[in-house]
Amino acid sequence: MDTVIIHVDMDAFFASVEVLDNPSLKGKPVIVGGTSNRGVVATCSYEARRFGVRSAMPIFMAKELCPNAVFVKPRFWRYKEISNNIFNIFRDITPYVEPLSIDEAYLDISYINKNPIDIANYIKNKVKKDIGLTLSVGISYNKFLAKLASDWNKPNGLKIITKEMVPKILFPLPINKIYGLGSKSVKKLNNIGIFTVEELYKLPENIFIEYFGKFGHDIYDRIRGIDNRKVITSRERKSIGKETTLRVDTDEIEELKEYIKEFSSDISSILKNKNVSGKTITLKIKTSSFVNHTKSRTLNSYIREENDLYNEAIDILENLQLQEKIRLIGLSISSLKEDTIEQMSFWSK
Structure with a gap:
């Protein structure tokens, strides 16, 4: 049986959802991200991309390139809701779906005795009819070429790459x-x-x-068309974390501690909801000159309690040699494992 893999990629997903919910934005350069100069672009519409705006670009740069853009705060709960509906369509076609992100996936359709182009067109039409959004599809005999094909003629594209090509x-x-x-x-x-x-x-x-x-x-x-990676239907989550871009650059330790306290609370809740613990704590900072730094610590035992996370992160923070002010701070925990018994806090007496 020949391998047939489809790569699906939503077109400017966050921005497209905003236009879907607010049709007055149609045809306008829409930029989704932090609305202050401190933020970054999460994504933008194709109208904004024509001005050179790109994902991960600082908002102040996006404003310089596209001063007439409409800036919208992200609504991640809404994007997740739409994404779930789209992925349900994928899984109605094949159980072999590998999510790459909230708006992108591989589908293995090797066992389906239908023309792959017909399947791709069905997906595109179904998502457009049921959801109201467009996506681009690449078809090939391996992951690398399928993903390459989906980017060939975005937006709303469809491309197949065969072995003969x-x-x-x-x-x-x-x-x-x-x-x-x-x-x-x-x-x-x-x-x-x-x-x-x-x-x-x-x-x-x-x-x-x-x-x-x-x-x-x-x-x-x-580059010779060889890629033996398989479609993986489930992927172990490697880390859980939170980060934020600060409104004003700071080197005030007490202010940074408040962010870490909030992160620790949120991460602890996620760990408990998923019934997992971790033992590698990573503190991430981005300086005012946009340089990223990370410092990790691997513990002897697994933790998930807020106080444990907070105290370990604070200890890392206090040992950092800060040479300039910070514009972003983040905290994450990795080396995760499922809990089989109730975890005890290191700091409980």
Whole structure:
């Protein structure tokens, strides 16, 4: 049986939901994110993207690029609600659904004896009719190519990549389109004159190993149409965390402690609801010059109580050597395991 994988990707999902709920926004450059200059862009409509606005861009930069944009605060509860309805449509088609995010998934339809394009069109039409949103679909014989195909002609796109098309269809693409190549790797390759997949394809395999280490084999294979990753229907959650961008940069420890206290309470509630505990605590900060720093501590025992989380995080914070003010702070816990007995607090007497 030949493998057939579909990659589905909602078009500008958060912004599209805002337009769906408020039709007066249709056709306007909509930017979803923090509405103050302290925030960042979560996503934006295609009208805003034409001005150069992109996800993760600071709001003040987005305002400079697109001064007429409509800025909307995120409504994550609503996006989750819509996402659940969309994923129910996917799972009505196949049980082999691998969520990648709230608006993106792989579907394995190998066992379905129907034309993959017909299945893709059914998904697109069903989501449009039942939900009112558009999505882009990529079809191929592995994950890498399916995801690449879904991005080919967004928004509302549909693209199939067959074995016969590979590798020539990939040759004109810029190397940043290759899954696994980050910005540093792309820059490194650009520095030696490698800008397209065709140029990368001509390099011997040993160069891939030299440049990318153990991932060199994967990159070498992918641009040749080889990707053996399977669709995984369930994925273990690796961490639980909270973070926020501060209204004003600060180096006041007491103010930062208040945020950590709030995070500790929220994370503890999530851990208890999921009946899990963790033992690696990570404090994340972003400085006023936009440099990220993380400091982690792995404990000897698992915890989930608010006071335990708070005290460990505060100890990490107080040992940081802060050289400048902070614009973002976050707390997370990882190395999770399911609880089989009631956990006791380290700080209980």
